[in-house]
Amino acid sequence: MAGKLDRFEKLINSLSTWLNWVAGVGLVTMLALIVADIIGAKLFKWPIPGGIEMVGFLGVVVATFAIAQTQFLHGHIEVEFVVTKLPKTAQKVISCLTYSLGMALFALLSWQSFEFGRTLQTSGEVSMTQEIPFYPLAYSMGFCCIVVFLVLLVQCIMTMIRAKK
Template sequence: MSGKIDRWEKFASSFSNWLNWAAGVGLVAMLSLIVADIIGIKFFKWPIPGAIEMVGFLGVVVTAFAIAYTQVLRGHIQVEFFVMRLPRRAQASIIAFVSLLGMALFALLAWRSYDFAQVLQSTGEVSMTQRIPFYPFVHAIALCCIPVCLVLLVEFLKSVAKAVQK
């Protein structure tokens, strides 16, 4: 069983790392756009039309694409003060339960984001200035929830294995 978990963990980590690189590209694009907009405003009295919208969309890309890798690194806030004082099996059981809840939350988020993206696509909802469609970014949110679920599944399986271990 450990070999399969290790393979899943490696896949989840690799996929999350790839998404994190995409988030990094989005961050560089966002910063470049902001700098170009500021230079355009200050020196040429000409802002980039729709720059605020584009920065918002890039913010979605940066945030959504970085969530899974942050989970791989355990970079999210965890309150461990009480849990760390419990026996090892109890700790593993609580971590398994929390991972299961997280999986349910991100699965729900993926499902509802996908549904919302379908609605946005069918209604043709676009941004005001640049007329950029919203739905690809909401689809990206739904897509980025899947590797988070996978990372949480690996955490769940490892915690269950630790809890039942003698």
């Protein structure tokens, strides 16, 4: 059991790391695009057509693709000043409850992102200037939410295993 869980944890970590790299590339691309747009607009009176909407798309990529790795590294804010005063068993129960609520939230977000993506794909919704379809972003958000769900699942199981020891 522990061997399979360790392999699954490594797989989820690798996937989270890869998604984080995509977010990093998106962030650097956003920076380059904004700088090029400003230089083009101020020096040459020629901004990048659709630059603002491309930055918006990249913002979605940066925000959603980085969540799983941040959760895997416990990088999100945790308010635990009350929980640390409780016995270890109660702390583990509260941790599992918190992970379970997070899993429910990200399962719901994933489902709704895929539903929204299907709606956008069916309607043919595209951006105004570059006519970039919106639905791939909604689908990618749904996928990233699944990965966060899996990270939370692994963390919940690991917390329960540590509670038994």
